[in-house]
Amino acid sequence: MKDIKTVAVVGTGTIGAGWAAFFLSRGYCVRAYDPSPQSLASLRGSIAKAWPILRELDTSVPELIPDILLAGSLAEALEGADFVQESGPESEELKIKLFSEMDAAADPSTIIASSSSSLLVSRLQSACAHPERCLVGHPFNPPYLVPLVEIVAGPLTAPWAIETAESFYRAAGKQPLILAKEITGYIANRLQNAVFKEAMHLVQVGAATIHDIDAAVRYGPGLRWAFMGPFLTYALGGGQGGMKRYFEIFAEELETSWKDLGEPTITDDLRDTVIAQAEAFFKQRTIQDVAERRDLALLDVVRAAAKADLTGG
Ligand SMILES: NC(=O)c1ccc[n+]([C@@H]2O[C@H](COP(=O)([O-])OP(=O)(O)OC[C@H]3O[C@@H](n4cnc5c(N)ncnc54)[C@H](O)[C@@H]3O)[C@@H](O)[C@H]2O)c1
DSSP, rough: OOOOOEEEEOOOOOEEEEEOOHHHHOEEEEEESSOHHHHHTTTHHHHHHHHHHHHHTTSSSSOOOOOOEESSHHHHHTTTTEEEEEOOOSHHHHHHHHHHHHHHHTTTEEOOOOOOOOOOOHHHHOOOGGGGGGEEEEEOHHHHHOOOEEEEEEEEEEEHHHHHHHHHHHHTTTTTEOOOOOTOOOOEEHHHHHHHHHHHHHHHSOOHHHHHHHHHHHHHHHHHHHHHHHHHHHHHHGGHHHHHHHHHHHHHHHHHHHHSOOOOOOOOHHHHHHHHHHHHHHTSSSSHHHHHHHHHHHHHHHHHOOOOOOOOO
């Protein structure tokens, strides 16, 4: 298995900058490229903002931020890279072209992972001469704090590439999860989308404000979601009889309530309502301030969730 020392970060927006900070903090040599000079120029500042949190998370992270190479071209960024983390815009057309360019520039043994949050690898790898090293490594925002990385392979991805990506992310301190088959939106975003769809429906029918919904998640199921998923939650909901009893009691009710879930459409009205309510919250605070507070809160949650052990072994 390839010894990964140098990582190329392609696309340095919100996610690429987060990945760059994370990889640097884990001791990798990082080469970054973005076609937007502004995006590349703001990278060192974004890394500096994330650095105190990374040091809080792991005391072995040095005080001095290691230097990062800001490449003048895609080819320069990929030179000598053992692993590429692509975080360009979420457009299938753009990513297919970008993948073929990265494929032409990178050594065939170099893994090319996309941060895409929904696209199929079979499409991303479709114009590559070496599709076997292409996959999705889907992070969660911010990538330097949320452990999960969903690894998705396409039909042409080789087993060695999946194994290398898994062991690379795990060695770096992430929690990789390999999908059993490729599906758009993968696992976690499909679940988030299902919740968000119903949240939009609740606003559309006037049952709740966006702040009511955020509070319902925050003070209710969100607390459990930090350390257990829906299946374990409902297995415990069945009492001593577990999952089997849960279905005995709730199967009928579940099907009825699924039929009752909404099919919202994002009308101008709904969009304006949601934006106005969100902007009311940000009247007294900036996005940057809230993002920094989110990082501090997430740090506590990540630490607490890492300690949670429901297996008893
Ligand atoms: N924002 C999130 O919460 C989130 C979470 C997980 C995954 N993702 C995924 O990460 C990727 C990046 O999302 P983001 O939120 O950082 O977007 P962003 O708009 O903040 O950043 C995208 C960056 O890509 C650059 N770019 C444009 N064309 C490019 C090209 N041809 N090659 C390389 N870079 C190019 C842009 O200049 C920009 O800096 C997307 O695939 C997105 O789906 C986003």
